[in-house]
Each structure stands twice: as structure tokens, then as C-alpha cells.
Amino acid sequence: MHITMKQVTYTDSRGxxxxxxxxxxxxxxxxxxxxxxxxxxxxxxxxxxxxxELAEWPxxxxxxxxxxxxxxxxxxxxxxxxxxxxxxxxxxxxxIAPVVEVVAGIHVLELWHGPTSAFKDMALQCMPLFFSAxxxxxxxxxxxxxxxxxLVATSGDTGKAALEGFADRDHTSIVVFYPAGGxxxxxRLQMVTQRGGNVGVFGVLGNFDDCQNAVKAAxxxxxxxxxxxxxxxxxxxSANSINWGRLLPQIAYYVSAYADMVAEGxxxxxxPMDVCVPTGxxxxxxxxxxxxxIGVPIGxxxxxxNENNVLADFISTGTYDISSxxxxxxxxxxxxxxxxxxxxxxxxxxxxxEAVRGWMASLAAERRFTVDRxxxxxxxxxxxxxxxTNDESLATIGRVYAERGYLMDPHTAVAWEVAERLRGxxxxxxxxxxxxxxxxxxVFKALTxxxxxxxxxxxxxxxSGLELLDEVRRIxxxxxxxxxxxxxxxxxxxxxxxxxxAGREGIEAAVRGWLER
Ligand SMILES: *Cc1c(COP(=O)(O)O)cnc(C)c1O
Numbered sequence: 001m002h003i004t005m006k007q008v009t010y011t012d013s014r015g016x017x018x019x020x021x022x023x024x025x026x027x028x029x030x031x032x033x034x035x036x037x038x039x040x041x042x043x044x045x046x047x048x049x050x051x052x053e054l055a056e057w058p059x060x061x062x063x064x065x066x067x068x069x070x071x072x073x074x075x076x077x078x079x080x081x082x083x084x085x086x087x088x089x090x091x092x093x094x095x096i097a098p099v100v101e102v103v104a105g106i107h108v109l110e111l112w113h114g115p116t117s118a119f120k121d122m123a124l125q126c127m128p129l130f131f132s133a134x135x136x137x138x139x140x141x142x143x144x145x146x147x148x149x150x151l152v153a154t155s156g157d158t159g160k161a162a163l164e165g166f167a168d169r170d171h172t173s174i175v176v177f178y179p180a181g182g183x184x185x186x187x188r189l190q191m192v193t194q195r196g197g198n199v200g201v202f203g204v205l206g207n208f209d210d211c212q213n214a215v216k217a218a219x220x221x222x223x224x225x226x227x228x229x230x231x232x233x234x235x236x237x238s239a240n241s242i243n244w245g246r247l248l249p250q251i252a253y254y255v256s257a258y259a260d261m262v263a264e265g266x267x268x269x270x271x272p273m274d275v276c277v278p279t280g281x282x283x284x285x286x287x288x289x290x291x292x293x294i295g296v297p298i299g300x301x302x303x304x305x306n307e308n309n310v311l312a313d314f315i316s317t318g319t320y321d322i323s324s325x326x327x328x329x330x331x332x333x334x335x336x337x338x339x340x341x342x343x344x345x346x347x348x349x350x351x352x353x354e355a356v357r358g359w360m361a362s363l364a365a366e367r368r369f370t371v372d373r374x375x376x377x378x379x380x381x382x383x384x385x386x387x388x389t390n391d392e393s394l395a396t397i398g399r400v401y402a403e404r405g406y407l408m409d410p411h412t413a414v415a416w417e418v419a420e421r422l423r424g425x426x427x428x429x430x431x432x433x434x435x436x437x438x439x440x441x442x443v444f445k446a447l448t449x450x451x452x453x454x455x456x457x458x459x460x461x462x463x464s465g466l467e468l469l470d471e472v473r474r475i476x477x478x479x480x481x482x483x484x485x486x487x488x489x490x491x492x493x494x495x496x497x498x499x500x501x502a503g504r505e506g507i508e509a510a511v512r513g514w515l516e517r
Contacts, residue, residue, distance in 0.1 A: 008071030012036030015353030024134030027245035055263035059096035086126035117435040120161035135171040167196030193492035206502035217504035250287030272299030276419035280335035282342035304418035309387035318376035323367035331410035331442035397446035
């Protein structure tokens with residue numbers, strides 16, 4: 001029997017798209033025409049017993065329950081099948097997103113058991129399957145004749161997670177651009193050893209900004225789009241973190257985590273837990289916000305920033321201001337951001353599309369905006385924020401390991417430190433976004449009390465990325481093993497060594513060359 005739930009249609013945060021697309025349409029489109037972000041027109045709700053029941057189910061079934069409740073336009077059997085392959089044997093813990101109690105009252109939600117050892121896998125093991133299924137469905141109905149080429153500019157984590165998610169998926173191919181010399185040794189190896197017949201990887205002669213601007217320019221180049229469409233029946237897509245298809249899986253793990261917290265005795269059924277999230281683009285913490293809206297007993301949303309603390313400032317002042325902000329380098333590079341794109345969705349939920357249009361226009365023109373008093377009060381009601389310096393985050397790694405034998409990566413450490421500062425009566429769920437081995441150099445500095453800006457201590461300064469991981473395990477015996485896909489990258493063949501020129505022409509030439517391969 002095919003049970004089809006009520007389909008939910010979407011609107012956008014700036015109120016400019018009135019076409020009322022379905023889930024599969026918004027996944028394929030990514031951003032709305034006019035620049036807004038897609039949001040569901042109505043939100044579902046879960047009753048407490050329905051949430052608690054999830055604790056008895058495998059993770060894939062929990063995620064399927066959340067997707068179906070959100071009215072995705074696929075039948076329940078199809079959602080189940082996609083979820084079983086998204087959250088299957090490629091994860092190194094069958095619980096997928098386990099909750100671990102590290103100190104009484106502080107629990108860690110580990111989101112890095114996937115194939116690339118970072119939380120991006122939670123969304124990117126799932127979303128490409130729905131993307132591919134959505135294209136399939138549109139082609140079958142005659143709505144669409146093309147396949148998709150996904151272009152990604154990455155500063156490290158996203159590129160690998162997207163490659164792994166899209167590798168060998170039907171109707172899609174993916175080309176990733178990273179700044180040559182601007183990613184860690186391990187991050188580069190993770191990308192250039194990627195398997196799959198539909199993937200390409202290029203270093204770009206420039207920094208991450210150059211990469212991103214060049215990829216954006218290629219997207220906006222009408223002639224290039226027409227050429228791909230005319231000669232190859234390809235459309236471009238970006239699959240970036242503002243895609244609703246990446247957000248929905250991030251709601252699912254908060255619902256799942258609350259069920260686990262109750263089952264493990266960390267919180268009484270129905271009592272609130274606070275959630276503390278290391279935040280960059282506001283995507284992960286937005287998942288927690290929506291989970292709260294649909295009925296998960298979440299108390300405060302604790303927003304943890306690194307030295308790029310524009311969000312912490314916004315939450316304490318009501319003004320988002322990047323007009324004179326400088327971008328800082330930190331040991332938590334995946335949170336190094338100035339424009340926190342997904343904040344727009346929260347502002348939409350609190351103040352509506354008209355207000356968002358004004359604020360986004362002001363952000364584009366003056367690099368700042370200030371929300372009205374009522375919206376600011378609503379922000380303060382929901383969110384509490386703090387931020388952590390580079391050296392504080394490394395000190396936290398060292399201290400928590402020394403006291404508890406639990407080794408964290410620098411992103412998680414930002415959240416841990418903020419959780420300790422801001423915690424109240426309720427238990428806190430600290431969201432852990434990467435395995436420590438992804439950021440071995442800074443973890444090694446943390447364990448040897450080396451300052452973030454200082455070089456590695458003598459003896460360690462000549463070690464390669466992987467050798468340094470062995471060194472970490474030697475000085476931190478409780479660290480656990482290095483995830484197999486990371487440990488094995490040194491022996492995999494490097495498939496991609498090509499370098500592209502920065503700028504639109506460089507990116508386009510690289511894509512053309514790759515398509516001719
Ligand atoms: C992407 C990322 C983050 C930031 O997540 P947002 O959704 O952008 O807030 C934090 N930690 C790690 C390890 C990441 O890869």
C-alpha cells in the first residue's frame with residue numbers, strides 16, 4: 001500500500017516566489033528566484049509519545065518519520081528506501097548520531113560517524129539521494145529533460161562531503177573547486193582520492209573567496225549555462241547549505257537526540273534540554289529551532305561562535321554588522337564566515353517576508369541591518385550566544401581530555417566552552433560536528449599546550465598530517481582510533497591533480513575539460 005501524506009508546499013523567505021513548489025522542486029532549485037530561501041508553508045507537529053517512541057527505532061526510520069511528517073512528495077516506502085541507504089553501513093556507528101554523556105548534565109551529540117568524519121555527512125549522505133530521485137520524478141513526468149551538474153566551491157569539509165554524497169548518483173555529476181594550498185593536507189587527500197565516475201576535483205590558483213566568486217560567476221554566466229544545456233542537456237545546481245534538502249535531515253537528528261536523551265535517563269520525559277551548537281552559517285542550529293517548533297522539548301538554543309563572532313554580536317545587540325569586520329583565521333575553519341545565510345530563515349519565521357526583504361536589501365547595500373524591537377525580543381527569547389577565542393578553544397580540548405578522557409575537535413570545543421559558561425538547571429546537549437582526527441594539527445597543539453599562533457613543537461614540526469594523528473594517539477591514549485576512511489587516504493591513488501586558473505574563465509575551462517574527459 002502506498003501511503004501518501006499530505007504534501008507540503010513551500011514559500012520563500014522574501015515572498016517573491018509564488019509558484020508553491022513541492023519538496024522535490026525546492027531541492028533541485030536550491031535558492032528561490034529573487035534570492036530568498038525556501039521554507040515550508042506549514043510546519044507539522046509531533047506529540048511527546050511519538051518522539052519518545054523513536055528511541056526504539058533504527059536511525060533511518062527516525063529520519064524517515066520526520067521527512068514524512070514534513071509532507072515530502074515521495075511515498076512512505078520510497079522515503080524509507082532512500083533513508084536506509086543514506087544511513088546504512090557507510091557509518092561507523094550503527095546508532096548514526098549517538099548521544100554520549102561526558103559529564104553529569106552535559107551530553108554530546110556526535111554527528112561525525114559518517115564517511116567524511118564531519119557533520120556535513122548527516123545532510124549530504126541523504127540530500128543527494130532525494131535530489132537524484134527528484135530529477136528522476138520530474139523526467140518521468142515530462143517536466144524536465146535535463147540532468148544536473150553540481151558545482152561546489154569549498155574551503156575543505158563541504159567539498160568532500162558533497163563528493164561522497166553525489167558519487168555515482170543517477171542524473172547528477174559534481175565538480176568541486178578548492179583553493180590550491182588553502183586546505184589541509186588531509187582535506188586535499190580526502191578530495192583528490194574520491195571514488196566515483198561522475199566526480200571531478202580541481203585546485204584553484206587563489207584563496208577560498210576567489211574560488212567562491214569564480215563559481216558564482218560561472219553560475220550567472222548565461223552563455224555558459226546555454227552551452228551546457230544545448231550541448232549536454234545539463235543544468236547547473238549548487239546543493240549548498242541553504243538548500244532545504246540539507247536542512248531537513250538536520251531537524252531529524254534533534255528529534256532523535258531527544259528520544260535518546262530520555263531513553264538514557266539524561267532528561268525526564270517532557271522536560272526541556274538546552275542545545276549548544278558551534279555555529280557558522282546558522283544551518284545546524286536552525287535545525288534545532290525547527291525541532292523545537294515541531295514539538296521537541298528544547299529549552300534554550302545556545303549559539304556558540306569562534307572569533308568570527310558576528311552572530312554572537314547580532315544576538316546581543318539586534319544589529320548584524322559586517323561593514324567593518326575583518327575575517328579572522330581560527331582552528332575551527334568551518335565556522336569562519338561573515339554572512340550567516342541561514343539566519344534569514346529564522347528572521348522569516350519571526351518577522352515575515354516583508355521585513356526580511358528590507359533587512360537583506362540593507363545588508364547588501366550597507367553591509368548591516370538592525371531588526372525592530374519586537375523581533376529583537378523574540379531573538380533574545382530563543383537564543384543565547386557567546387564566543388570563544390582561538391586559544392580558549394584549544395585550552396578547552398586539553399582540559400576536557402585531561403579531566404574526562406574525551407577528545408574533541410576544535411569546533412566542538414567552541415560549543416563545549418560556551419555550554420559550560422551558559423548552562424543552567426536543564427541538561428545541555430553539546431553538538432559535536434567533527435571527529436578530532438580531521439583537525440589533528442590543532443588538536444596536537446591543544447594537547448601540548450602550544451598556542452594556536454605558535455609553530456608545532458620541535459620534533460613534531462616535520463610530521464605529515466597522518467603521522468601527527470599517530471602522535472596524538474600516543475599522547476592521548478583514550479582518543480580512540482582514527483576513522484578508517486581517514487587512516488586509509490595515504491594509500492589510495494590520487495585521481496585528481498589538475499589546477500584551474502582563478503576567475504570565471506578558469507572555472508568554465510576546467511568544467512569543459514572535465515566534461516570532455
Ligand atoms: C559546517 C560546519 C560547522 C558549521 O555549521 P553551520 O551549519 O554552518 O552553522 C561546524 N563545524 C563543522 C565541523 C562543520 O563542518
